[in-house]
Amino acid sequence: MKRQWWCALAAAGMVMVTACGGDRAPADETATSQPAGSATSASGPVSPDAGGKIILVEMETDAAGVNKFEPANFEAKRGDVIRFTLISGVHNAHFLPDSNPGKAGLPAAGPLLQLPHQTYDVKVTWQPGQYYYQCDPHALLGMTGRVTVQ
Ligand SMILES: [Cu+2]
Numbered sequence: 447m448k449r450q451w452w453c454a455l456a457a458a459g460m461v462m463v464t465a466c467g468g469d470r471a472p473a474d475e476t477a478t479s480q481p482a483g484s485a486t487s488a489s490g491p492v493s494p495d496a497g498g499k500i501i502l503v504e505m506e507t508d509a510a511g512v513n514k515f516e517p518a519n520f521e522a523k524r525g526d527v528i529r530f531t532l533i534s535g536v537h538n539a540h541f542l543p544d545s546n547p548g549k550a551g552l553p554a555a556g557p558l559l560q561l562p563h564q565t566y567d568v569k570v571t572w573q574p575g576q577y578y579y580q581c582d583p584h585a586l587l588g589m590t591g592r593v594t595v596q
Pocket residue numbers: 513514536537538581582583584589
């Protein structure tokens with residue numbers, strides 16, 4: 447009797463419903479449907495310049511254990527914002543100076559993101575050219591990418 451009362455109270459409060467054998471929460475929410483405003487940002491959200499856009503780049507460890515950026519290679523214009531968004535695994539984005547000789551204005555290494563939907567924004571302020579980035583823990587496993595700035 448006491449347990450049933452507790453479960454009813456918990457269910458009414460929408461907390462710990464699963465403890466009473468109720469419906470489970472969806473195991474895999476659609477990561478990309480998350481509104482940008484509700485995501486936690488490791489960098490603080492950055493806005494693109496007028497006329498610029500936000501370029502979403504997902505970071506994930508897929509079901510086969512492959513670590514990747516998606517898309518890995520893309521184009522950007524000055525004033526755009528690249529929004530690295532964690533889907534699964536633990537990743538960062540780093541425009542390594544050694545990979546970008548002679549390039550100015552590279553951001554510091556991005557933080558390791560660990561929570562799904564966490565984001566890291568990078569403003570594109572660079573001269574035209576190719577900019578290479580990597581995930582530090584997985585660079586040797588091929589988790590790298592390239593931004594072509596027009
Ligand atoms: Cu990674």
